[in-house]
Amino acid sequence: MIQNSGMARHALLRLVGLIPTLLMLITVAFFLMRVAPGGPFDTEKDLPEDIEANLNAKYHLDEPVLSQYFRYLGQVAVLDFGPSIQYKDWTVNELIGQGIPVSLTIGMAAMVLSFFLGTALGITAALRQNTRADYSLMGVAMLGISIPNFVIAPILILLLAVYAGWLPAGGWDWSIASMVLPVVTLALPVTAYIARLTRGSMIEVMHSNFIRSARAKGLPESVVIRRHALRPALLPVISFLGPATAGMISGSVVIERIFSIPGLGSYFVQGALNRDYTLVMGVVIFYGVLIIVLNFLVDLIYAWLNPKVRYDENR
Amino acid sequence: MSLLRQLFVLPILLLFLGACGSDNRNPSAVDRHVRPVDLVLTEDGRPIPSILALEQVLHRDNGEEPQTLDPHLAEGLPSAHILRDLFEGLTAESPEGRIIPGAAIRWNISRDGKTFTFYLRRDALWSNGDPVTAQDFVYGLRRSADPATASGYAQVLLPIQNAAEVLAGDLPTSELGVVAMDEFTLQIIMRDPTPYFLHLLSHSSTYPVHEANVLEQGHSFSRPGNLISNGAYILKDWTIRSSIELVKNEHYWNAENVILEKVFYYPFEDQSTALKRFRKGRLHWTASVPSNQFAWLKKHFPDELMISPWLGSYYFGFNLEREPFIENPGLRRALALAIDRDLLTEKVTQFGELPSYTLVPPGIRDYVLPVPDWAEWTQDERNAEARRLYAEAGYSEENPLRFEIRYTNGENNKKMALAASSLWKQVLGVQATLLNEEYKVFLQNRERKVLTQVFQAGWISDYADAYSFLNLFRTGYGRNDFGYSNNMYDSLLDEVAAERIPSRRRRLMFETERLLLTEMPFIPLYTYVTKRMVNPRLKGWQANVMDHHYSKDMFFLKAESELLEEITVTGQRNDANLIEETDSEVTGLEAETPTAGQDAATPAEQNETEIPGEAVESVIPGENVETTMPEEADDGTAKPPGEETETEEEIENVLDEVDTTSGGTV
Numbered sequence: 001m002i003q004n005s006g007m008a009r010h011a012l013l014r015l016v017g018l019i020p021t022l023l024m025l026i027t028v029a030f031f032l033m034r035v036a037p038g039g040p041f042d043t044e045k046d047l048p049e050d051i052e053a054n055l056n057a058k059y060h061l062d063e064p065v066l067s068q069y070f071r072y073l074g075q076v077a078v079l080d081f082g083p084s085i086q087y088k089d090w091t092v093n094e095l096i097g098q099g100i101p102v103s104l105t106i107g108m109a110a111m112v113l114s115f116f117l118g119t120a121l122g123i124t125a126a127l128r129q130n131t132r133a134d135y136s137l138m139g140v141a142m143l144g145i146s147i148p149n150f151v152i153a154p155i156l157i158l159l160l161a162v163y164a165g166w167l168p169a170g171g172w173d174w175s176i177a178s179m180v181l182p183v184v185t186l187a188l189p190v191t192a193y194i195a196r197l198t199r200g201s202m203i204e205v206m207h208s209n210f211i212r213s214a215r216a217k218g219l220p221e222s223v224v225i226r227r228h229a230l231r232p233a234l235l236p237v238i239s240f241l242g243p244a245t246a247g248m249i250s251g252s253v254v255i256e257r258i259f260s261i262p263g264l265g266s267y268f269v270q271g272a273l274n275r276d277y278t279l280v281m282g283v284v285i286f287y288g289v290l291i292i293v294l295n296f297l298v299d300l301i302y303a304w305l306n307p308k309v310r311y312d313e314n315r
Numbered sequence: 316m317s318l319l320r321q322l323f324v325l326p327i328l329l330l331f332l333g334a335c336g337s338d339n340r341n342p343s344a345v346d347r348h349v350r351p352v353d354l355v356l357t358e359d360g361r362p363i364p365s366i367l368a369l370e371q372v373l374h375r376d377n378g379e380e381p382q383t384l385d386p387h388l389a390e391g392l393p394s395a396h397i398l399r400d401l402f403e404g405l406t407a408e409s410p411e412g413r414i415i416p417g418a419a420i421r422w423n424i425s426r427d428g429k430t431f432t433f434y435l436r437r438d439a440l441w442s443n444g445d446p447v448t449a450q451d452f453v454y455g456l457r458r459s460a461d462p463a464t465a466s467g468y469a470q471v472l473l474p475i476q477n478a479a480e481v482l483a484g485d486l487p488t489s490e491l492g493v494v495a496m497d498e499f500t501l502q503i504i505m506r507d508p509t510p511y512f513l514h515l516l517s518h519s520s521t522y523p524v525h526e527a528n529v530l531e532q533g534h535s536f537s538r539p540g541n542l543i544s545n546g547a548y549i550l551k552d553w554t555i556r557s558s559i560e561l562v563k564n565e566h567y568w569n570a571e572n573v574i575l576e577k578v579f580y581y582p583f584e585d586q587s588t589a590l591k592r593f594r595k596g597r598l599h600w601t602a603s604v605p606s607n608q609f610a611w612l613k614k615h616f617p618d619e620l621m622i623s624p625w626l627g628s629y630y631f632g633f634n635l636e637r638e639p640f641i642e643n644p645g646l647r648r649a650l651a652l653a654i655d656r657d658l659l660t661e662k663v664t665q666f667g668e669l670p671s672y673t674l675v676p677p678g679i680r681d682y683v684l685p686v687p688d689w690a691e692w693t694q695d696e697r698n699a700e701a702r703r704l705y706a707e708a709g710y711s712e713e714n715p716l717r718f719e720i721r722y723t724n725g726e727n728n729k730k731m732a733l734a735a736s737s738l739w740k741q742v743l744g745v746q747a748t749l750l751n752e753e754y755k756v757f758l759q760n761r762e763r764k765v766l767t768q769v770f771q772a773g774w775i776s777d778y779a780d781a782y783s784f785l786n787l788f789r790t791g792y793g794r795n796d797f798g799y800s801n802n803m804y805d806s807l808l809d810e811v812a813a814e815r816i817p818s819r820r821r822r823l824m825f826e827t828e829r830l831l832l833t834e835m836p837f838i839p840l841y842t843y844v845t846k847r848m849v850n851p852r853l854k855g856w857q858a859n860v861m862d863h864h865y866s867k868d869m870f871f872l873k874a875e876s877e878l879l880e881e882i883t884v885t886g887q888r889n890d891a892n893l894i895e896e897t898d899s900e901v902t903g904l905e906a907e908t909p910t911a912g913q914d915a916a917t918p919a920e921q922n923e924t925e926i927p928g929e930a931v932e933s934v935i936p937g938e939n940v941e942t943t944m945p946e947e948a949d950d951g952t953a954k955p956p957g958e959e960t961e962t963e964e965e966i967e968n969v970l971d972e973v974d975t976t977s978g979g980t981v
Contacts, residue, residue: 038755041467042762043390044772046793048470050462050483058465088383089537090555098555154587162591169591171581172557257585262556266584275755 014296022288029284030072033277034065040085040275059085059278072281081282086274092282095267100286102172103263107249109183111241114191119237121191122198126233127225129203138199144192153185153258170260182259186252190244194237202233231305238305242298246291348596348619351852351872361572368852368871372577375866376589378602380556380582384537386519387459390468395519397580400561400866401544402522405433405452405501406513410868412779412859414513418447418523418545419501428508428815429476435499440566441525442542442549449495451545455523456503457481457488471520471777474509508815514778517863547573547867556582561866574855574870590848593619599850599871606726609665612848619848622667623858627775627843628676628784629668631720631735633836634767636798639716646716647835649704650769652689652697653742654735660841663730669842674788674828675781676842678860682781682821685829698742705743717746722771723757731840732771761796770796775843779861781824782811788831799836 041047041055056062059082060071075082081092125137160181161169168178205211206229214224253265264283271279355363381394386402389395407417419433439447458464460472460481472478476492492504505512515521524536525543532541539560542550547569548561559580563573581598583589586605592598604612604620612620633640633647640647656670672690675682689697710716720736722728732749739745747769752760760766776783786792789808790800807827814820845862855869 036755037759042755042758044758044774044794045390046470047467048473048479048482048793050479051465051467051469054462054465054482054484055467057462083534086382087380087555088388089385089535095555157588157591162594165595168597169595170583170585170588171592171597258588260581260583260585260588262554266556273754 011296011300014299018289018292021292022285025288026073026076026281026285027069029281030069031065033272033275033280034068036272036275038275040277042275059083061277076285081285082278084271084276084279086271086276086279092278095279096264096282096286099262099264099267102261103249103265106179106182106186106255106261106263107245109179110187110190110248111245113183114187114194115237115241117187118191118194119198119234121195122200122237123202123225123230123233125195126199126202126206134199138196141192141195144188145196148254149185149189149252150254150258152188153181153255156181156185157258170258172259172261182255182261185259186248186255190248193244194240197237197240198233201236202229205229205233208232235302235306238298238302241301242295243291246287246294249290250287348851349874349876350618351854352875352877354854354872362574362854362870362872366872367574368873368877371575371871372579373575373600373853373866373869373871374579374581374598375600376583376593376598376602377559377580378582379584381559381580384542384550384553384559386522386524387455387464387466387469389519393580393582396864397559397561398519398522398546399517399863400546400548400578401542401550402519402546403439404516404518404522405435406516408517408859408861408863408865410855410857410859410865412857412861412863414517417517418452422513428510429505431503431505431512432496433501433503435501436568437499438568439545440568441545442564442566443525443528444566445525445543446498447523447545448498449501450498451523451526452501453493453495454526456493456521457491458524458529459520460491461488466520468518468520471515471518474505474507474512474515476504476506478506507812510815510817510820511778511780511782514780518777547865548578551577567867569867573867575866578866593848593850596850598848599853601848604666604846604848606664606666616848618851620846621849621858622844622846624669624676624678624860625775625843625845625862626676626678626779626860627773628671628674629731629771629773629840629843630671630674631838631840632761632767632770632772632797633838634764634770634796634798635800635836636764637768639718640768643708644834645704646708646710647838649701649708649743650739650745651835651838652701652704654738654838654840655694656840657694658738659731659734663734664727664841666844666846668844671839671842672832673839674831674837675784676860679779679781681817683825685825685832687832701742705745710743710745712744715744715746717748718768719748719750720769720771721750721752721757721760721767723752723754725754728771735838735840762794764796764798767796769838772796772837773843781821781828782808785811785824785827785831788836797836799834801830801834804830804834 039061040059041052047055053062060068063071072082079093081096083091084095087095121137121141125134128134157169161167166177167180168175172178211224211229214228215221219227250264250268253269255261256263256265264286267279268283268287270276271283352366355366357363375396377393377396379391379393381389381397382391383389383394384397384401386398389398403417405417405419405422406414409415416436418435418439420436421434423432424430425432433449433452435447435449435452437446441447441451456472456475459466460469460475460478462482462484469478469482472482472491477486477490478492480486481488481491492506494502494504496502503512509515523545525545528541528543529536532538535541537550539550539553544550544564545567547564547567549564550559551562552558552560561578561580563576564570567573581589583592583598583602586601586603589598589601589603590605590608593601635641656672660668660670669677672686673684675684677684689700692700705716708716720732722732729749729751736745736747736749739747757770761770761772774784774787785808788795788797788799788801788804790802790805804827807823807830811820811823811827814823845858849856850871852872852874853869854872856864
């Protein structure tokens with residue numbers, strides 16, 4: 001009970017802390033975008049002055065930067081991110097709204113896959129420390145981390161889509177088949193990373209005193225692992241999960257490009273390259289909120305797993 | 316443990332096996348594209364029905380997501396491709412790129428070249444069944460020029476009277492030089508005679524829009540379900556950055572001859588993904604191909620790889636506002652001479668790009684390129700001359716020329732800069748350094764002309780006219796990043812703009828470009844090509860320099876394996892068409908007869924716009940339109956639809972006659 005109220009207070013504080021962080025983020029991103037050379041309408045084609053003036057007027061780019069900034073803050077306050085400059089038929093809200101389900105599906109699927117697979121492999125390797133199984137697992141994991149996904153992805157497409165013909169070679173239609181390759185490619189390096197992380201902490205935990213005590217009490221090894229070793233061993237993995245999940249959901253430009261997936265990642269990059277101010281700002285704010293919320297969730301899980309960091313100790 | 320090891324070794328083994336096997340299996344990948352049956356056409360150029368595949372659905376890679384499907388906001392190729400299917404302008408293009416009648420069945424051009432009168436088809440309908448009227452075009456053009464629309468491509472309209480003032484907000488849109496004479500007659504008044512205006516009319520900025528539709532739906536009128544269009548297709552579905560689905564518009568005046576039932580456009584940003592999907596048979600048409608795979612594609616997909624010249628030039632520009640290139644045409648010439656273009660196109664670009672010695676690319680009808688004499692020399696001769704000029708400009712081995720080449724990301728840009736700098740070093744001893752810049756930074760630096768010395772550039776024209784290229788070097792032109800300014804050049808351009816007679820206009824443009832080539836404010840390098848994979852069963856399209864391909868002209872042939880016992884009916888069919896065709900020739904009125912809307916095309920309805928002595932022959936899509944020139948027309952020379960060259964020449968003849976009889980004013 002006491003513990004719960006402490007948690008709630010902590011959660012509330014964190015949520016209130018979100019606002020100044022976001023404001024800072026918006027400010028920095030807004031002015032950085034304006035400082036970047038070139039504007040959204042620069043192309044190799046000549047843009048007559050009058051036409052440029054019309055365009056600037058339409059997106060309020062003819063106003064002083066400061067008033068643009070406050071206008072934008074006003075819009076954000078009511079969650080209106082404005083029209084996209086690049087994709088003229090859509091508002092930024094619509095674009096992000098269409099991208100979120102896609103990115104969320106792929107990101108979460110990849111995260112779940114890499115979490116379970118990664119921890120399972122890591123624990124397996126740790127329990128067989130310094131055996132051939134351990135070495136080969138960790139070797140493969142090292143490969144998984146170090147081979148970039150723009151190398152793995154085309155190989156997978158070539159093998160499983162072009163030659164074997166089992167899966168589509170890119171494209172997105174909400175079918176499981178079109179999700180397999182992107183999810184696997186996205187999950188591979190994270191799986192490998194989690195496996196190594198888990199192995200390391202598991203080995204450390206297995207050598208600690210409380211495990212020795214548990215064993216001394218005559219508990220069977222499986223119970224020792226499940227009940228005593230697992231929780232503490234997962235702590236570093238959990239703290240890694242926050243940023244990793246945010247990274248996966250926010251979408252990988254490379255994966256999206258190679259598999260031609262309409263997620264959020266390329267809005268961010270393409271938006272920045274095209275100086276699509278409104279789109280970039282919308283995505284930045286969305287990412288900001290996402291990362292803050294995920295880190296917050298991770299903190300909660302962390303507290304649940306690890307009594308040492310609970311916020312109210314007087315129980 | 317051993318199980319575990321197996322688990323992990325297995326996939327790795329498979330991976331390697333797969334990789335090794337890949338070479339052997341390539342030919343089988345080629346075999347996935349079944350060979351089509353032979354193409355048999357009827358007399359009017361249409362495929363006979365028995366050879367058509369049962370499924371007529373095209374999956375087309377569009378390269379990128381279109382920025383918009385609002386025709387008046389559209390810029391860029393992805394939007395243009397889709398809009399050509401959705402809408403129909405006053406003029407359209409045949410598969411080989413000639414101007415043919417679109418929503419207008421014919422047109423007159425006044426003697427001074429400033430008044431275009433268009434006679435619209437009476438059977439053209441919007442996708443909701445409303446007739447397409449002259450008022451729709453007036454509304455469309457006014458909307459396109461309206462400052463509130465903020466079209467980024469309204470400069471296409473600038474040749475129209477008052478367009479500049481309307482765009483600047485100085486005049487209301489109603490002052491734009493566009494008038495609906497009656498329900499089906501449209502008059503456009505120009506500021507200058509603009510011979511290429513008919514080409515511009517196939518650009519989306521001039522398309523009509525359905526007024527009630529736009530007013531009702533506002534900003535979201537270009538969404539599926541909302542959009543009312545007048546082209547061969549309607550917008551069925553649009554999942555952003557996934558696919559755009561078009562279905563045949565049953566209200567289209569020529570729907571009977573539109574064979575593809577559905578067209579899907581995909582934004583495959585990654586060319587190798589598109590290629591893989593193509594190999595799987597899930598795409599029939601790619602936007603491009605990976606630039607480093609020419610040899611492999613040529614070997615394995617000879618029937619699929621389609622390469623043809625494009626109306627675009629790739630070149631290096633000099634900044635003439637900065638040392639060392641100010642007032643130094645000799646030095647600029649030396650650098651231009653020292654580049655072995657054959658080597659560049661063979662080793663760097665690789666896809667059969669044409670080495671270029673002029674600004675304007677080949678492929679513009681009737682325009683003769685002022686190819687400089689050194690284009691005929693051997694590279695050794697050019698190098699010798701380059702060394703002489705280089706020394707003359709005061710540079711030597713001890714005192715080499717130093718400068719920076721700026722380029723941006725993109726296909727081959729880096730390789731081109733690298734190749735050029737090493738050729739310069741080899742031939743002249745020039746010390747050129749390479750500088751890569753992000754696109755927008757690059758553009759800004761080019762425009763400011765403070766940092767740049769030599770920069771990469773290219774120009775692909777929206778319309779087939781040399782003026783589009785020559786105008787890049789006009790003093791004060793917004794993207795004259797060369798800082799080139801020459802009074803004589805500018806006045807020649809003015810003369811071109813005011814010139815009405817095509818042959819004289821061409822001669823003027825020839826002179827203009829020749830002047831430019833003696834001054835060398837740029838280094839011509841090569842002419843772009845379009846390169847794509849096309850399913851061999853897809854026919855009805857042709858390579859053209861504009862790279863405009865209407866889905867309505869395309870169709871799928873049956874696979875060879877599907878060929879059964881058919882092909883017997885061909886003869887009868889042809890006869891029937893032949894008769895109808897001769898019919899229309901005799902009456903000269905039933906322009907649209909064999910294909911659509913028999914009722915709408917009755918002589919009675921036609922003849923109020925008919926000019927005595929004029930005969931418009933059959934306008935059958937996909938077929939050459941022949942025209943007979945009228946001897947006289949109400950306000951000058953009539954220009955009926957048809958082969959541009961023919962009519963232009965004839966106008967020319969008429970005017971030349973006038974010139975000679977009146978003693979010649981030139």
